Structures are given as structure tokens and as C-alpha cells.
Amino acid sequence: MSKNKRRSQKHKSDPTRSALRSIESIYILGAGPAGMATAMELSKAGKTATIVERDSRVGGLAQTLEFKEGDLVFRTDIGPHRFFSKNQYLYDFIEDLLDEKWIRVPRQTRQLIEGKYYDYPIKALQAFKNIGPLRAVKMVASYGVGAVQYRVFNRPVESFQDYIVANFGYELGKFNMLNYTEKIWGVSCKQLHPDWARQRIKGLNLTTALKSALFGGGAKQAKTLVDEFYYPQYGTGLIYETIRERITNAGFSFHMESEPTKIEHEHGRITRVTLNTPDGEKTIEPDTLVSSIPITHFMSLLDPAPPAAVLEALAGLSWRAQVYLFVTLDREKVTDDNWIYIPDSDVPVGRIAEMKNFSTDMCPEGKTSLFLEFFVTEGDEVWNMSKEELFEVAMKDMERLGLFTRDEVRNYYHIKRRHVYPVYDLGYPERLAVVKEYLDTFTNLYYIGRPGRFKYNNQDHSIEMGIAAARGLVQGERPDFDSIGGEQEYFEKGKLAEEKSVKAG
DSSP: OOHHHHHHHHHHTOHHHHHTOOSSOEEEEOOSHHHHHHHHHHHHTTOOOEEEESSSSSSGGGOEEEEEETTEEEEEESSOOOBOBSOHHHHHHHHHHHGGGEEEEEOOEEEEETTEEEEESOOHHHHHHHHOHHHHHHHHHHHHHHHIIIIISOOOOOSHHHHHHHHHOHHHHHHHTHHHHHHHHSSOGGGBOTHHHHHHHTTOOHHHHHHHHHHSOHHHHHTOOOSEEEEETTOTHHHHHHHHHHHHHTTOEEEETOEEEEEEEETTEEEEEEEEETTEEEEEOOSEEEEOSOHHHHHHTEESOOOHHHHHHHHTOOEEEEEEEEEEESSSOSOSOSEEEOOOTTOSOOEEEOGGGTOGGGSOTTOEEEEEEEEEOTTSTTTTOOHHHHHHHHHHHHHHTTSOOGGGEEEEEEEEEEEEEEOOBTTHHHHHHHHHHHHTTOTTEEEOHHHHHTOOOOHHHHHHHHHHHHHHHHHTOOOOGGGTTOSSSOTTOOBOOTTOOOBOO
């Protein structure tokens, strides 16, 4: 009798292990957008699975949090989420879940730079008035210099800064793009890979921006912006809570507040996963494992450990984290914006979302709230600040910028998240390729989503990855996950279903 067969019979004699195994055992690590979409699509195909989630709620970085203050309920997403896609199936997928709770929202976004607001897309007269003629001339001249360097003399685009200077000029770049990007990543734009720019702003340059500002057509021709988006009535987490309800009724099960501590493999297959759960340690034996947890964490749990060359490449992959303050206010409204970007390097807050402007059901009548985001590295000064310390840091700028005062604050809440942004430094493509090549040797493993593939994608692309994983699993195929969201163009390219007309509020 083979070693594997003896091990299998031994495990099957254990009623605890038997209870965790079905005829075809599919396990999904992580209940974020990718993992939950996988489960929903499997359900449609008549399959069942078990989902393992470290948190007490589903949705991952797209979950919606609720805070009760007496009889009042304030809701917030973890950052501003909105939905648009070129894939009509994704609209149908979510509309089937939410029906009339899937509302259409007008988009208003601004940048707050040096104490002045700039509409986005750009309004020429407003921008010219704020910037002033001398600075505007410098920006145009700088764009000309960049165009000559990179297009006439073919200077190579090797970094994020190269890409920005080539398309916008250095003066405009440092005004609102280079400094904001360095705020997000915590490193110089010269050390960031141009993939970040190619994914987020391809098709938009100074010429198309000016056409949009002057004639209203340039940005739309570049398909870089949308002026409306879809949003769940009670927060983006409603998508994943609804999936959880649907698939639970279909026979799926969940291990919440649980996480893997060891992932064993043999002969190119994941064989066993040890879980730490509220009820103690459990061991599962997946026929197929779908992982949407951070790729770096997944690799650290493998037993046997990956080869030294793979571990060396893995060590070079890093993440940016975030710290948040959710502030509830005794005030009708602060702005009309969905979110505001603050590129200024001397302001610690990077982005602000007013949740009421996504849906009026996100806060009580007559009240509002703001979600303040800080881009950090885990363990740095801001990450280690107490709730009270962070609030004091934020208030200095909130009052100085005229957003709100201490007297208007009802309460504030402190939230932290690790593994938010995969860092696209100059060497990440080569290191990631080594890691993926190793993971692809596991025949029963699908790794998906932003954390699972170390790919900065949006909610819609994570859902699409989950759907592709489920279909590939059912059909016995390995989807090309890297082609999803890999069209090298801005992810806000999308369309709204024409038949929908429900408005926010």
C-alpha cells in the first residue's frame, strides 16, 4: 500500500477530518471580491465549496462597515468603491444579486492642491485661474521639453516618472501626479515601474486633458473617465453579503475568523491545509484550492518551503498598507464630492470620501461622514499612531482647509488594513515572474484577486477573476488570469448599462 493511500485512509478514519471533506472538496481562501465571485459562479454551476476567511465579515477590502451611535447607523466602505466595466456579464452578475438596490450615481471628483480645488475632469478656466498665467506657461513649456526628450530623441521610459514627464511634462507632473504617487507608495517615482502609469492613465496626456477642458471631448475620446457609476444602495459590501446569503442557502459553508497556518504539498499538488479556527485547529484536504489571500503570505505557509531562488524573489515583493479615520459629523453635508484627492506632500491625509454622496442611505438624515485615508508602510510612525494621535494629526489640516471643525465631530473610528497596494517597484516584474512560475506548478491551485496575484486591479477585475476561476475549475482548464484587467489602459474605462436609470438617494 502506498504512503499516500495509507495517509488518505488514516485521515478518513478521523470523523473530524471526514466532516470537512466532500465528494469533490473545493476550498476558497479569502472572502474578498475574487473569492466570493468564485463561490457564486460555482453555485450557478451546481458546485459547492467551503470559504475560509480571517475576518468576521465577507468582502475583504470591499466590505462595508457599520457604526451605531445610539439609534443612528453610519455606514462606510473601506475607501471609495465604484463599479464600471467593459464586461456586460459583470453588470448582469451584480444586478441579479442586488436588483433595485443597484443604483446609478453621478460622479464628482476633485483634487485639493495648495488649498485650492480643481475639478476632475479639468475645467480650463478654473484651472487657469487657480494656477495663474506664469505657472501655466511653465507647464506647457515643460510638456514641450518632455515631448522632445521622449518622442524626438527616444529617451526610454523606464520609470513612472519617465512616463509622466513624457506625457505631461515635469512641471504639471510634480504639481499633482508625482507627489500624489509618492504619497501612495512612499518611494520616489524614479523607483516605480511604468506599469503603474500604463494601467491607470494610459490614453490621457496633456493634449487630451486640454481638449477635454476646452472642448469637452478629449478625455472621453481617450476613454479614461466616466461621469456616472453604479453603487450598491447600502455600500459595496452588500454585493458580498448577498452572495454569502445566496451560497449558504445553496449548501456552501464558511469558516469565519479562521486562517491557514500551514499548506502542505506533494508531487505538484496541494494536499493538506491546516487552519486556525475559533474552534481550534482543523485540517482540510482540498481537491482544488482557490487562494485570494496575499501571495506573499500564501508562499510563507508552504511546506515544504519553495526553493531558495523563489524565496529570494518573494522577499523582494512588498506592500503598502493603509490607516483610516472614519469621522461622523453633526452636519448636513461637507461637499458634493464622492471623493477628493490631496496630493500635497505636507498633508498626511491622501484621500477623503463623503459616503453620503455615494448613497444617502450610508448615513442618517441630517448627518454626514468622511472617510480619511492615510497611505503607510506597516510599522511606520502613522501605522503605530493611536486613534487619538491620528485624529489630532488629521484635525490640523481639516480645520485649516475648512472642511470641518472639532465642534461638528460626533465620533471617529480607527481602522487599519495590511496588504492594500502591491508595490510596483522597478524590479517587481522579474521577481513576480519567478514566484508565479513556481506557483503554476501546482495543478490544483488557482490564485486570484489583487492580493492573490500581486496585481493592482479594481473590484470589477477581481470579480472577473473569480468568475474565470470557477469556470476554469468546472471545465478543467487554467484561465489566463493575467489577461484580465491587463489591457494596459485606465481601469475607469467602462460603460453603464443603458436601461438603468435609478439615481442615488
